[in-house]
Amino acid sequence: MRAPRSELPIRIEDVSLRSGSVTILESVSVVLAPGAPTVLIGPNGSGKSSLLRLATGLVSPTLGRVTWGGRVTTGGDRCAIVFQRPVMLRRSVAANVAFALRHEAKGRRHRADRIAELLDLVGLAALGARPARRLSGGEQQRLALARALARDPEILFLDEPTANLDPAATKAVEDIIVQVAAAGVKIVLATHDLGEARRLAGEVVFMLRGRVSESAPAPSFFAGPATQEAQAFLNGDLMI
Amino acid sequence: MINGMQNGVSALDLIIGGDLALYAIISLSLIVSVSATLLAAAIGLPLGALLALVRFPGRAVMVVVLNAFMGLPPVVVGLAMYLLLSRSGPLGFLGLLFTPQAMILAQAVLVMPIIAALTRQTVEDLWVEYRDEMTAMRVGPAGRVAALLWDARFSLMTTLLAGFGRAAAEVGTVMIVGGNIDGFTRTMTTAIALETSKGDLPLAIGLGIVLIALIIAVNAAAGAARRLGELHAG
Numbered sequence: 001m002r003a004p005r006s007e008l009p010i011r012i013e014d015v016s017l018r019s020g021s022v023t024i025l026e027s028v029s030v031v032l033a034p035g036a037p038t039v040l041i042g043p044n045g046s047g048k049s050s051l052l053r054l055a056t057g058l059v060s061p062t063l064g065r066v067t068w069g070g071r072v073t074t075g076g077d078r079c080a081i082v083f084q085r086p087v088m089l090r091r092s093v094a095a096n097v098a099f100a101l102r103h104e105a106k107g108r109r110h111r112a113d114r115i116a117e118l119l120d121l122v123g124l125a126a127l128g129a130r131p132a133r134r135l136s137g138g139e140q141q142r143l144a145l146a147r148a149l150a151r152d153p154e155i156l157f158l159d160e161p162t163a164n165l166d167p168a169a170t171k172a173v174e175d176i177i178v179q180v181a182a183a184g185v186k187i188v189l190a191t192h193d194l195g196e197a198r199r200l201a202g203e204v205v206f207m208l209r210g211r212v213s214e215s216a217p218a219p220s221f222f223a224g225p226a227t228q229e230a231q232a233f234l235n236g237d238l239m240i
Numbered sequence: 241m242i243n244g245m246q247n248g249v250s251a252l253d254l255i256i257g258g259d260l261a262l263y264a265i266i267s268l269s270l271i272v273s274v275s276a277t278l279l280a281a282a283i284g285l286p287l288g289a290l291l292a293l294v295r296f297p298g299r300a301v302m303v304v305v306l307n308a309f310m311g312l313p314p315v316v317v318g319l320a321m322y323l324l325l326s327r328s329g330p331l332g333f334l335g336l337l338f339t340p341q342a343m344i345l346a347q348a349v350l351v352m353p354i355i356a357a358l359t360r361q362t363v364e365d366l367w368v369e370y371r372d373e374m375t376a377m378r379v380g381p382a383g384r385v386a387a388l389l390w391d392a393r394f395s396l397m398t399t400l401l402a403g404f405g406r407a408a409a410e411v412g413t414v415m416i417v418g419g420n421i422d423g424f425t426r427t428m429t430t431a432i433a434l435e436t437s438k439g440d441l442p443l444a445i446g447l448g449i450v451l452i453a454l455i456i457a458v459n460a461a462a463g464a465a466r467r468l469g470e471l472h473a474g
Contacts, residue, residue, distance in 0.1 A: 056376065058372070089370075090391040091473055099377075102383070151378075
């Protein structure tokens with residue numbers, strides 16, 4: 001069987017995204033290459049989530065283009081995304097994962113093993129039979145991660161996955177992200193939590209008002225950002 | 241007043257006494273209404289879901305027509321089905337006129353728009369919630385229809401009950417295509433109409449009590465099943 005073609009790097013080239021008269025992204029260029037996690041940071045409304053949706057192929061740019069592994073396709077066949085507020089299907093925890101696997105054309109026996117493996121990875125093995133909508137917020141995020149990983153993604157996009165979680169639940173989610181990244185999955189994460197960005201980022205893309213203000217390796221960005229806006233954001237200034 | 245009470249007591253005697261004619265009518269009514277609802281559901285559920293999920297030219301008109309057909313006059317449906325099934329009609333060769341099968345078909349035609357229209361609305365509302373996840377999971381159209389119908393199952397149970405209620409309470413259509421033949425196509429509603437016109441009020445009242453009791457029982461059972469299901473599925 002031929003190995004699936006890599007979708008990395010994802011090149012977002014001079015992309016603008018508009019909804020009616022509102023400009024959501026303006027002339028954005030970003031390259032998402034294999035390697036350490038890329039973290040998109042910036043205040044609310046800066047365009048982080050929209051950039052993630054573009055990169056997964058969920059929305060198409062108004063101007064510019066997005067390529068996956070050098071190809072212009074409908075995009076994102078090897079991408080998976082976890083949304084800030086994931087929707088749990090009205091069925092059990094295990095059935096939620098099974099649903100994601102069902103659309104991956106795997107055999108039934110393989111599916112059962114894979115469900116067990118994924119639930120174990122996210123620490124929900126004991127809750128397989130529980131209705132997914134009865135899980136806590138943190139557990140739901142971990143289930144959403146399991147569901148996303150069921151697609152064996154090459155690139156995993158995470159849209160503020162810990163935004164509404166307490167520290168313990170945040171740590172549980174971040175531990176899984178680190179583990180998945182160590183297994184070779186490219187992580188692209190949007191957050192406005194600087195602590196999380198420091199803990200996870202290999203590369204930082206700082207966004208402001210629909211533009212990429214700065215892009216740099218995490219150590220140099222946090223040591224001394226090149227732009228005043230990024231410095232103000234790191235200082236905790238209110239950015240309006 | 242005294243006359244009315246006497247009729248009521250006679251009606252209860254018929255029910256408790258196990259009147260065979262009464263039970264034959266009850267069982268035929270249930271078979272026809274349940275079969276018609278199931279047949280209408282087999283078409284209406286996927287049709288409603290497809291209308292909710294697929295965009296195509298003329299969809300808006302189809303939705304308006306479907307909503308309007310929820311109020312189809314039963315006698316008009318009965319007449320149309322009569323013309324279709326009568327010996328000289330396009331489906332006359334099937335020989336179904338004045339049979340329970342014809343009654344099932346006619347009631348299904350009446351109930352299907354109700355199930356399809358209510359399903360469309362339910363699935364469309366759920367799709368707003370599920371769209372991003374399903375699109376991200378690359379779920380195809382058939383998978384979406386199946387998943388949304390399954391996840392909306394508790395709401396759709398109410399839709400099916402509305403369809404069953406319409407079928408069980410219906411008289412005009414089954415009277416025209418069934419013919420109200422004693423022991424063969426007589427249902428509770430057609431029997432009530434007939435017995436009332438003949439002045440046999442105890443049987444009419446007895447059937448009325450049973451009809452209402454059955455509808456309440458079916459709804460109660462469905463409600464209990466829904467609560468139980470929600471408890472397990474969340």
